[in-house]
Every structure is written in C-alpha cells, then in structure tokens.
Amino acid sequence: MERMDLVIKNGSVVFSGGTRMANLAIHQGKVAAIMQPGFIPDAVRVIDATGKHVLPGMVDPESHAGHSFPLDLDFQTESPAAAASGVTTWGIQDPSPRMGTKPFKKEVEPSDVVSFHDVMEIGIKTGQENCIIDFFFTPQLETDQQAEETIEYAEKYGVTSYKFYCHAKNPKIAAKLWYVYRSGLAAGFDDGVVFKTMENVAKIAPPGIVSIHPENFEIVRVFSQRLMDAGRKDMEAWTDRSPDFVEAHHIRQYAYLAKITKCPLYIQHTTTAESLFAIRKAKEEGIEIYAQSNPVYLCLPKGTWKLNPPLRDRETMEILWEALKKGEIDALGSDHVVAHGSRAEMEVPGDVWKTTSGFPSRVEMMLPLMLDEGVNKGRISLERLVEVMCEAPARIFGIYPRKGTLQVGSDGDVVIVDLKRRVTVKNEMIHSRAKWTIIEGRELTGWPVMTIRRGEVLMEWPEGEPKSRILACGKGEYIRRRPGSRFLY
C-alpha cells in the first residue's frame, strides 16, 4: 500500500453513529482509511491522539464575513479565528454588496443591490485568495431579479441555498433602530420575492433550501418605541423589544409559503419555545423545515449583549438544549460578524440603544462553549454535537458527505478535541480582528487542540501554551454544490 500523508492514531473517533477508538488516515486531502486499533498504515506524519477525541471539521453554515469590513480582510482575519474553533467549512451569508466588490461601502443604498451574476465570481476569488478554510455562499436576496436568477446561480456557481433577512424586509423601518444599511441590505423585499425564490429553489431541492432570519421588525419597532418611551436603556430591553411571537410570526408565515411551493425551509435562528411550536405545526402540514440555533442562544442569557435576534432568558435556554438533544433543533451556526476592534468601540455603557449590536468572536467561542456547556455538562452527547455542528449543516446545505463526516473519501477535515482541558477565556486568546470576547474570564472545560483541513494542520494548541497557534498553510477551496443532488462527493 502507498504511504499515507497523515495518520491520526489512537484517538476516539466520533461518528454520528457512536464513538470508537480508531486510526484515521488522510491522503491527498481525503480520508483514505479508517481502521480499528491495531491497524496503522505507514504514513509521512503520525499524530498521536491518545486521550483525545477526533471529530469531523465543523461546518459553520452562517457567517457574515464581509459585513462590516471588506470581504478579503474579513477572510484574512476571521477565517483563522474560525479554524481556531475547529471550523473547516464556512457558509457565508451575504447580500450582493458584501461579496467583495471594491471599494467597500460602509453603508449601502438600494442601487448597490445588484445581480449576483455581477459579484459571485468576485466572492469566490476573494475567498480562494484569502480564506484559509473551505467555503460556500448563501446569498441574501432582496430583488425580483435575484429571485428569478436563482436557478442560474445554482447552475453556474453551484449555489443552492438562499437567505432572506426578514428583519430587514423593510429597511426603512429597520434602519431607525439598527444599522441595517451597514449589513449591505438596502433594497428590502416583499413576499413576492420570497415566493419566486421558493418556487425556484424547490426545483433544485435537495439540496435547494431557503433560509430565513425570522423576526418581524414591524412589530419590534412598536416594542422598541415603548421601551424607549419608558426610559429603558438596559441590555435586557433589547430582548424585551423582540418577544417570542415576533420570531414565530415569521416562521409561520414563511412556512406556509414553503408548503405552497414545496420548498425546504431553514430557520436561521430558533431562539424560543414558541418557535419550536411553530416548527412542529409546520411539520404536521408536511413541510420540510429545519431549525438552526446558535451556541450563543444556548449559552448566554438575556442582558449579556444586544444581538438580532436577542438573547433569551435562562428557562428558554434550557428548552433549547432539550430541543437540541431531542432533534427539534437540527443544526447550529455561529452568525459570526466582526464590526469593530474593541469592546470600547462598540459599547456605550448603560445605553443599549447606542451600543453597537452583535458582539464579535462568535465563531471562535462556538466549539469551546458547546463542549463545556453541552457535552461536559451532560446536556448533549459528543455524537449529537457532531450531528448538529458537522453532519446536519453539511447535509442541509448540500455538501455532505464531502464535508461533515469522517467517511472514507470525505475531505480530510478533522478537529481534535481535548475534553478535559480546562482554560479560562482571555481576550488575548482571540485570533479575530476584534480582540475581545464577551465570555472573557469564563472557565471552559473542553477545547479543540488541533484543526486539520484536507490533511493540512491549520491550528494546533499544545498543552500548556496560552493560546492556539494558526499555522501557515494553503488556501480554502470554494465548494460548488450540485443542484438536485442529495450527496456531494
């Protein structure tokens, strides 16, 4: 037998179907062999994972690289941060003005919203040159033209997932209390655009999927005004302005369009029990619907910071954990955004309305938080973590089994995890441009200690060192998906 490029031996390998001692060989970027203990092929490099767990690389389906800084810069600074958290594949959810075109406009106007034909090649090239992990795009749509071109995008660029940021349906309303134009959204959209998109995407499913950020800003504005009128400026006011039904309202109405068009629907953020109820009701009507939540909604209570959708109370957090365990939540994503370098630039202490929303470093703390709060606290198994952070996002977004699983023939994307390592989070550990994290000072048990992308070690964190190291390495690949095909090899 040929000599393998890399062997990871003696680790507990986490398959969705259970965890077992096994040796894993990677060759030419692919998983070339999985073997029982005792069988170790000859290899150029051998990594001993004794006492550690070997997981597939994380698939983070929701990042907004390019949101507040140019896409190339974000890829340069944030993809290492993702790699530090074990992410080897990134789903980038961007509107057309955020796909890497130059010059970068801080705040966009309706005329900046263009066809994705004008920007997709730029986005792909920007990623190939600057992102250290593999990536795909989930365009945020706004216009009729974009909706009508979705099948063309699928055929030409291998793009099968599309998103509607419903919060920004009417950007004029959203802009009053939130910097929507800074997100690259400006045109707004109506249900006709969603309907047309769903009709088209249904034709390329699987893996065609439409995602929504459900949050009815038309009602949020009412609560915001009341809270401001009442003099509320505390962080919890941000949660109070967006009660549970505001999220469920959108889930219900777009689930119904999904039923009519027979289009799979992905709930980008599932943050309340009311949403879980809406999703069960949708399934009863035969709708194919998937729920994503984010580690921040599971691990950080309301009042921690402002975020869209907002953080919820502790009781809700436990409901979400239970739903994650039972399978009512299918997947997790980071919703990573980096807007500023420091906390001071973002925060206006004591005034939630003036503080900038969306704390940074979400991707970087994703896996440690889930290992600590989820696995080590016994809320979910490691196998379930792999399902929701690797396998399910890969399946739903059409890149499975190339990504999201450790099967022979899959990409050699691996994260090695030390479930026992205990570290207190410090801002100095952060790789992101934003050199701080909301969970500074929190002690977490369970950390990724090595990230491997297609056989290349992107990150390693030797025992005893204060933080992980990002290593020099090749570039990320753009993942072209196959319309109408359930599997991608």
Next chain:
Amino acid sequence: MERMDLVIKNGSVVFSGGTRMANLAIHQGKVAAIMQPGFIPDAVRVIDATGKHVLPGMVDPESHAGHSFPLDLDFQTESPAAAASGVTTWGIQDPSPRMGTKPFKKEVEPSDVVSFHDVMEIGIKTGQENCIIDFFFTPQLETDQQAEETIEYAEKYGVTSYKFYCHAKNPKIAAKLWYVYRSGLAAGFDDGVVFKTMENVAKIAPPGIVSIHPENFEIVRVFSQRLMDAGRKDMEAWTDRSPDFVEAHHIRQYAYLAKITKCPLYIQHTTTAESLFAIRKAKEEGIEIYAQSNPVYLCLPKGTWKLNPPLRDRETMEILWEALKKGEIDALGSDHVVAHGSRAEMEVPGDVWKTTSGFPSRVEMMLPLMLDEGVNKGRISLERLVEVMCEAPARIFGIYPRKGTLQVGSDGDVVIVDLKRRVTVKNEMIHSRAKWTIIEGRELTGWPVMTIRRGEVLMEWPEGEPKSRILACGKGEYIRRRPGSRFLY
C-alpha cells in the same frame, strides 16, 4: 499490520451518507478497515465486488419465527431464507408461548401466556443453537405481570423493545375470523397493560420502544360481517374489511398514551395515507414516533392475498413510496411468518375467509423486491434503502452501530448486491420451509448475491446458477441491548 480475515475490494460501498468505491476489511468478525481504492490490506480471503454494491447486512426488525412451527424448527428453516435476502440480524416478535417452550401448542389458551422470565432463556438458547443469523427479541406482551416486569427483562436479558398486537386485544373477537390463538396470543390485554408498559419503557429509552400493530378489530368485525353477509369471498374483501381509519384509530389512541408517558412509539405497520396523517399529528404534539412499513405494502396490491393488516390499492402504494422517500416512513420489516409448506395447504380458491392468511417467504423476497421496485425503478436511492432497511431499524431497536452500518468496529455484516442481475422468481428458489412465493413468475432486477455475517459467508449466488446457496457456517448470536444507551458497540 496484521493480516485481515477478509477483504471485499472494488465494490461500491453504500453508506447512509452516500455511495463510494472503497475496500472493506473484516477481521475477527468486525469491520476492521475501510479504505479508499488503491489501499488494500493483506487478507486471508479477498472477494472482488467489482461492479457490485456492498451494503450493511439487513436488519429485519419483524419476524415471527416460532409462530406456527416450533421456534427451533423455524430458526432452522427460515433463518437461511432470511440470509438469502441479505438479512443478518433478526428481530423476533413473539408472545410468551412462542419462545421455544416444548411441547409446541398449535393453539394456545390464556393460561399459556406466562412471564417472560419463564421463557426468555429458552428463546435465547433456541436461537443460539438454531438460527444462522444474529437475533434479538421484541416480546409481544399481554398481561399486567409482563408489563410490570419489562424493566427486569431489560436489565436481565437486554430486551428494550416490546410489542402489542392490538388486533388481538380482545382475542375472543379476533378468533372468530382469524386464527389468533395460533399466533400464540390468548390472554388479550387492555389499555392499562399498554400504559404500564409505556411508563416502564420510557425509563429505558433510548433505546426503549413500544411497538404496536394498529388495527381495531372491534371495527374490523363489523366490516367482515357485512362483507360476508353480502356474499363477498374475493381476496379484495380482506382489504375492504379493514379500512384505513381502523389502522389510524389505534395509532391515534396509542400515540396519545405515548405522549402522556413520554414513551417512544413504533408503528409496526403503516399502510395508508390516513396513518401517515395521524403520525404527523402525533409529532406535532411532540411525540417520538416511528413508522415502519413492509415491502409487501409497497409492492403488492390489494387482492394479491390476505394479510393483517391487509394489502392496499395501487394509489396508496405510491403514497407509501413517497413517504418512504421523504422520511415519513422510517423503517421496513418483513413480518415473516411461515404457516404451511405449500400454497395448496393455505388457499381455498375463491374463498378468502377460508384461505389461511399471511403468505410465506416474505423475508426472502424483501430485498429483491425493494431493489427492483424501489431502487431500479427510481423510487428511492440505494442510500435510502440502507437507511430504512439497515440503519434505522438498528438505531430504533438499540443495536446501532454494532448493526445497521458499515463503520469500523461494527459487526462485519455485509450483503453484496448485483443491481443488474435479472431473474424470474421461481418457487424452486425458495429456501423457506414454505416452498412457494406469491410473486412466482415475476421478473426482478437487482439481487443479493452474497451475505456475510460477522465475516462469515452465509449465502452466495454465483452468476448463472438457478438459485442462491446457503453455506455451512457458525451460529447466530443473541444481541443483548443496553437500557438507557443510545449506542451499542
């Protein structure tokens, strides 16, 4: 590296996550290595699967070995028949008088229904001595005592699945039109027994599960009488006596008890759209419910033979295929029973009421039918077939990933399939004691050509031979499940 016992090379290996060229090595009964093409470990025996597909051994969760003949005899004659269809693990669903106790009583009485403590060891031993494939038991319960002892059974015998044959809830009613006492059922049961069982089984879930055969015989008797009064004696009358709502009625009422007790529920036979609707409604209420159907309900239309539940019309068959594809049906089972040796012994031509119900050889034709009607006719993918015939039954019944998947460390259970082989079914091909099949004369494309159980070849069918051969080999193992554990290694 040590020399492997067996290598299967150059086959297209079907994982639930896709099909790939890979080489598979089995050593000491376990999958020891999975390798990309080009990597072949040294082995005692090498099987070349070029042009063929390599699947996990089938897990058939529903067999009634011991139903009409003593359990040892049924294991001797029927487990080879199962192996011929690629089945390597058998879930035996038997009431206590059918667990192998001697002498075998053709028709049982209430006093024959005993504690499973009295029969479980006998059943296990009988299987170990006579069954050529691995097996586990799903006891059919009837009494309070049995219900109350379920946790003891789980702890002592590793039994985590239990069944209620609701059709026989009131055996006095059922006996009038159907030979219920010949099934080993005699005591009857009430909802209190079901409730107690569900309460207990909820405590051992996963993988604790309660299965029901849903069919309200109290209503079936009304339709039977009307059909008989109307002079109907044709085979289709058997379907007309058990309309769709009769099945859904039981699904609804036991799903509700499952909700109350938080016990997972398995619908043994899902044969109509009305049942699928009931199942969706159950899920909306948060109930963990699984649907099994059987290849016969997908492939054979009403009028073919009498069966409980009955065969359905062709339109319903297509609805079931669609549900199987979409995931509304989770698993398949054979419901294998052998009652007589020949068709002549069973059939009273022109009189459905006098004909014996339940044509034989169901397990033997299971995989060929699914390959022909399902995969080769494009209704489901081969990956979906593996999900519903291997992975899902293994997961639901608590034997995954030891069974139901081709992962390193799993049992070396394999079936090699030739998707292109075209054969006309003949009674002479049958290995079962019942030397005939209802589909004689039907040409099927796609056949299992080799079955391997823990590395031992149980069946092979060389190209050009008239039928498969069952080979001398070791005995089946009893699969002891682990209460409260999602995975079995």
Next chain:
Amino acid sequence: MERMDLVIKNGSVVFSGGTRMANLAIHQGKVAAIMQPGFIPDAVRVIDATGKHVLPGMVDPESHAGHSFPLDLDFQTESPAAAASGVTTWGIQDPSPRMGTKPFKKEVEPSDVVSFHDVMEIGIKTGQENCIIDFFFTPQLETDQQAEETIEYAEKYGVTSYKFYCHAKNPKIAAKLWYVYRSGLAAGFDDGVVFKTMENVAKIAPPGIVSIHPENFEIVRVFSQRLMDAGRKDMEAWTDRSPDFVEAHHIRQYAYLAKITKCPLYIQHTTTAESLFAIRKAKEEGIEIYAQSNPVYLCLPKGTWKLNPPLRDRETMEILWEALKKGEIDALGSDHVVAHGSRAEMEVPGDVWKTTSGFPSRVEMMLPLMLDEGVNKGRISLERLVEVMCEAPARIFGIYPRKGTLQVGSDGDVVIVDLKRRVTVKNEMIHSRAKWTIIEGRELTGWPVMTIRRGEVLMEWPEGEPKSRILACGKGEYIRRRPGSRFLY
C-alpha cells in the same frame, strides 16, 4: 283578543339575546304573547315578577332516574326535586334494564340487556304516569342489536340521542371498583357497537347525536390499584385515580370515529383542560362536537365526594368556568342519580373505596349553584346561563324551540328567579328521596322561586318560607323528536 290563561308581568325576561323588561303570556300551554312593558293582555291569572328574572324552564339533558330505584319511584320523588331547581324538561339516560320494567333488579346481568323495542313503551308510559315534568330518553346502548335498531327507535319513538357509558365498556373491569351492574349496565360494548351507532345516527342528524361518558377504565384500574396499594383512602384518591388524560383519551378516540362517520358527538362530561384541548383539536378536523359539563365540576373541588368522572382541583374549576363563558363548553347537565336515602347509608367515613359514589340531589342544587357561583359571582352572565342550561341542550337534543327558549309558540315553561334571595342550604329543603345534600350549610344567593311547566305552576317558594313547595299538577309529557329535523315545534 281571547283571554290568556296566565300572564307573568313586569319581570326581566332573559332571552339568549339579552335581558329585557317584558310581559309574558301563556295560553293553552304555549307562550302566546311577549310584550313590552305597558302592554298586558287580559288573563285568568297574573303573576307579578317585579324585581325578578323570568327564564325559560331548564332543560337538564342528563338524569339517571331509574338507576338505583325503579323508574316509577324515581320519577315520583325526583321529578319534583328537578322542578324545585327550575327544570321543566328531563333527558333520561338509561340502559335498557332501567327503563321501568318490573321487577326492578338491583344488579343486572348481560341477559337483562335487551332491545329497546322491549322497553321503550314502558319507559314512556312510566314517565307519563309518574314524572311531573316533560321528558325524553337518551338510551344507553351496549349491544349490536341496539346499535342496529337505532334508526327504528328514531322513527318509532322519536329517539334521536344515544349514549355510551365508556367507563363501563368492559363491565368486568369496572365492577371491581365500582358498582357498574347497579347502573343497569352489564353487557359491555366494543368500538364496533359505537361505530354502527354513529353510522346510523349520522343519518338522522340533526338532531341525531351520540353522547359519550369518556373515561378509560382500563387505565383507571391501574391508578386505583396503585392508590389502594399505597394505602390511600381519602376522598381525593378518587380524583387521583382518574387523571385528566383518561378522559381526553376517550374523547380523542371517539371524536375520530365521529369524524369518520360524520356523526355529531356529545361529550357528556368535560371536566379538564386536557379535554377542552382534545375538543378543539377535534373541531379543527371538522368534527361536530359538543361539550357538556356539570355544575358540580364547576362548583365543588376534589375531595368533596366520589363521583364518575371525579371532581377536579380548584384551578381546573376556574378553567371550566372560563370555557363555559367563552363557549368551549356548550351545555350543562345534572347527572342526577339517587341511590340512598341518607348520607350515612352511603358514606364509610375515611374510606373512599367503601363509600358509595355519586352524591344525590345534584339536580336540585344545579340552578342555585349556578346562580350563586356563576351569575352572582360574575363568572357568567344570566344570558349565558340560559344558553347553556336551556337553549343549547334543547338545540343539541332536538327539542328546540319547543323547549329551551321563550318564544311565541314555545311551550310555556318558565322559571322565575330571585337573584337576590339569600338562603343557607339545609337538608330539610331537599325534595328528593335522598334527604341530604353535599352542600348543606353553604349560603347561596340567587334562587328559583317559581317553576311553570306548560303554564302550570309546579313549584313556588314564597319569600320567607323555609323551602319551596311542590304543587299538585298534571303530568309530564313525553317529547317525541323528529329525526332529520333541526327544529321541533
């Protein structure tokens, strides 16, 4: 204009559509004129209702006269008790052995359950000779023959409503903890009998209706046993043995048969939130379903006495009041039974299991309880009381607008109510054979002070007297209903 027999002047007349000052004239047993204040026709007798409310006579759809004493005796002693509570029409729900046949058997056997053809004429005659208020029958069915004859009963006797006492589906089970055979039930029934009945009754709807007492005794027995094993003997144990889902379980399963047969369904006792939920779910499926509750479930908390179904906790009582107000509960009934003469004969202090279930005088306290707890405590309006105690039961059981409303042409059935009268309940006030009431000592505000049946004063209670007087008067009429006709004139 001819001279009227009777005029009730200056009262506040309660129509379902509001309360107004009006004068009411009755002539030849019918409401002959309703007039605004100022218009008073000439009359033989004029009753001045100044300061009082004038309501239609109560329609109590659920009485079990004949249950523990011969029907003629019960009619003689209990119909005056009903009249004392303003009831002018009684729906008698009896199994065939309780229809007045002689000799009266305290405990019946299956062979006593006969065709209603054998007993209906007896029942009618017994009522005509002994009951002082009008009456109709809702037979409690048990056998196939009875189910099959329902349309004949409808045509021959004007019987359009039928009941299943699901609690006694399997009388052998029920008999162990409850004196089911003393209720005249002995044969038991299965879903086939219910199904046949529903099929038939659907054909005569409106006003055809099938009623169920929902309570799954098969599960009740489990809880009973556990409570007894735990040494519980207190009155609350009677509630604990029949949790909410036990009632909802039957509602769900028979609602589904109602859907299949398109038969209207009447829930005899709706006592929990879980039942209300089941009923809403049934309506979502298009099922015509009505909910009855009883004043005792609204006014008496668990622990007061044993009853089938049991009394519930105070929180549930408020939920029921709210449902009654909103319209989720359609009607009320008394479930009147008299089993013994004194409390001492019934009660074994400290041992709920030995105590006789079903406290007496339920009909007699029905209206005073509803006036005090419902109207005077502001939980429901007087108009809603008339809807649920007069109009709705009359409509549902097919005797509207002859009964249940004060319209010109309707029967001159009236109850005059003094909303301000305050009286402390004493056993001495009771007209029933059972000379005691569970609410002795309770002060109630709001009492019926006169009951008029077809223009005849049956009861009057002059201010200051210790109790109401029952007056000599003519006999009750049997109300023959019209199959297929929504209105009865």
Next chain:
Amino acid sequence: MERMDLVIKNGSVVFSGGTRMANLAIHQGKVAAIMQPGFIPDAVRVIDATGKHVLPGMVDPESHAGHSFPLDLDFQTESPAAAASGVTTWGIQDPSPRMGTKPFKKEVEPSDVVSFHDVMEIGIKTGQENCIIDFFFTPQLETDQQAEETIEYAEKYGVTSYKFYCHAKNPKIAAKLWYVYRSGLAAGFDDGVVFKTMENVAKIAPPGIVSIHPENFEIVRVFSQRLMDAGRKDMEAWTDRSPDFVEAHHIRQYAYLAKITKCPLYIQHTTTAESLFAIRKAKEEGIEIYAQSNPVYLCLPKGTWKLNPPLRDRETMEILWEALKKGEIDALGSDHVVAHGSRAEMEVPGDVWKTTSGFPSRVEMMLPLMLDEGVNKGRISLERLVEVMCEAPARIFGIYPRKGTLQVGSDGDVVIVDLKRRVTVKNEMIHSRAKWTIIEGRELTGWPVMTIRRGEVLMEWPEGEPKSRILACGKGEYIRRRPGSRFLY
C-alpha cells in the same frame, strides 16, 4: 292596552330558532309584541303578511359608501338600494378620507389619511342627513395614530370595529394593478399598526373586533405579471392572479397576532376552502375568529367580473355553501361599492386589466340571490339565512339584540319576503346610481316585498309591479355601540 303603531299579521315569522305563524306589533319604532295567531292587538296600521315570511331587517356589515362618490351622494342613492334588498342597518367600512369630508378627492395621497377624530362627526352627520337606513362605522385604519386612538374612538363615538384592507398594505404595489388610491387608501400600514390596534380592541371586546380583508398583494403582483406576460386578458385571469393561498396566507398570519393579543378577528372575505382550513386551525389554537363571505362568492363563478378578492370556481362555491350551512361561515356582507353609472363606463371588453373592478349593485341583489340560490334551492334554511344575514352580523358588530332579531324591545326592523315570487332581473329595477347589475336576465325566485325600518315602511313592492318602490320616510340613525358590552338594547 295602548294602540300599536303597526301590526304585521298572519306572516310566518323567522326567528333564528325556527319559523312560526305569529303576529308582530311595532310601536314607537320598537317591536312591542309578538303574539300567537289569534291574538292581534289593536293597531293604527295592519299589514297582512299571509303567505309571506317576516324576517328581521338585514344587517349588512360591509358597505363602502363614499368610496368613489362623496359619502352624502352615496348615502342618497345607495341606501335606498340597500333598503330594496331588505337591509335596514349598514356597516360602513371607510378609510378616513372617505368619511364625508369635502371636497371629495378622487385619488388620495398619504397626507389625506387623518385621525378619525377629524372626520367621525362629519361621517355621522352625513349619514344622519342622507342615509335612509340605520348605520354604524368600521373605520379602515392605516396609521399608528389611528391605531393608538381606537379606544378613544370607542368611547367617544361608540366605534368598536376596525378594519385592515391588507390588500393595500403597501399601496405602491397595489396601485400598479388596481386603483387603490381611489378607495381612499394611501398611507399603507405595517404589522405594527395591526398589532397596536388588536391590543387596544381586545380591551373593548366584546364587541371589539378587528376585521381584515386577507389578500397578499405582494404575491398577487407576481401572478398578475405572469398572466399579463402570457397575454391573458380574460376575466378568469383575475381569479388566477389571486390563488387561494394568497387569502389564507393573511388569515394565518393575522390570526396568529389575534392569538397573541387575544383580540377577536373577523375575516372579511372567506372565499376558498384553504381559508376555511386556516380558520379551523386558528380555532384549534383558541382564537376567537369569525368568517364572513359574500353572496357573490356563493352565487357567481369566476369569469363573471373582476373583484377583490376574486370570484372562485363552481366547486369552491359549493364548498362555501356547505360551510355556510354547517356554521364555518358565520356571516354575509355585500361589499357594496358603486364606482360608475353604467357598465360601459367600467368595462373594456376583452381586457380584464383595463376593466374597472367591482361590479355595482351588490347590496341590491344580495337578498334575492340568497333566497333563490340558498333557500329555494335547498342549500340553507330560511332560519340559517336569518342567522348569517341578521343575527350574526349584529352580534359580532355589537348591535344585537337591538338589531338582527325580532325580539320584543328590538328595533322594529322587518323585511317581508315572498318566497314564491318569480322575477327576471332587469337593469331597470335597480335603485342604485349604477343602473345595471351583473345578473341581468337571471330569473330569481324569492324576493323581499317590503322593508320596514323602526316601524316605517321604506320599500314596498306590490305584486305585479315591475319593481319595488322606495317610499318617502325619515332618516337613518347612527348606531352607537357600547365598548365592553355584549348586548346593545
């Protein structure tokens, strides 16, 4: 007894609870007495209704007087048309620019949308001076200010019902294919306005109610464009552009807000089975929801004319009839609008897009159509007609029992109907300014022959005359409703 102003004798009086021979006396504008045949009070005028039916005056909850012509002019010409159809109470649904302010602007702008404080008195006065029947207002809201002032409107003007014309949520979109600005709508509204309104209206319920015209124009525009692109110009294209789900989509989303706010919801137009399904689902969640349909959706198939929402196919018409009979549709309304004088002014033959939508005379043909198609064709009973055209709209809109019923003390509003009169509809019969009707030439059986409003005869149609006559008479009264009160006397 005093002498009555008017007696209607020997008619069959239709109560919701049945039809009976009775004599009806009206005095000082009120129903003063209802008497059995044989009892006839002395009266100034006696009308002999022998052979005819006497119904309560119709309550039409939906008219748009003031829509295309000034409110005073519309009241002058259209209220007689309404009276000709038996309507004695009119619910006027107008946006603020259509409340009678002068000068009348054909097309409005956002700045024309003002507080109802600015226009309500004008509207009331305009009605009192020009409308010959009684009336109330259901303001069409668009702005935050209006939403916030709803409770003030309720207290000051007795206005408890409010409407959202969801079709015109985004008037810029709607204006492209439909003359939305001509309806007086210009500001548009968002879900925040609806939410605020519902919150307020919940506080005044009953009879507070929010009505919606459900039709998602954002999706309609997609279908419109496709149909235009495909060259479709036929009348049926108008239906095809607004498929059933477009209506149900809005019902679902506003029903959910109604659930959250606990506000009763009124579906202004229920025109499809999909909507009925949505309404049942809403009820299952405990939402108080009412469905109105219109005679045109029951009686005129798609292709007849363009209308919002559009006419449906014949199969749907039958489904609506069935729903009306069963009670799934609660009420009917006319949606009366008059835009032009003649058909020629409206129609561009062969081009649905250029033709003016909304054929006139809808109120005038309402009752004859329902008598012919509904009662005489056996689809609904006359009692059900009275429920849905008199009683239910009166109850829902808070004017019952003053309106909508023939009870002593109610307003003396009566329509006398000749169920046997057969007349072929001719344009010359029309009283409306628009001197034509879409059903010209259709022979209808069953006509109103006299309309009486508070004892005054507004219309009579002697046998043999070619059309009805409108008589000189007093003016209509404004009906001030009582917030929080279920009944209005």
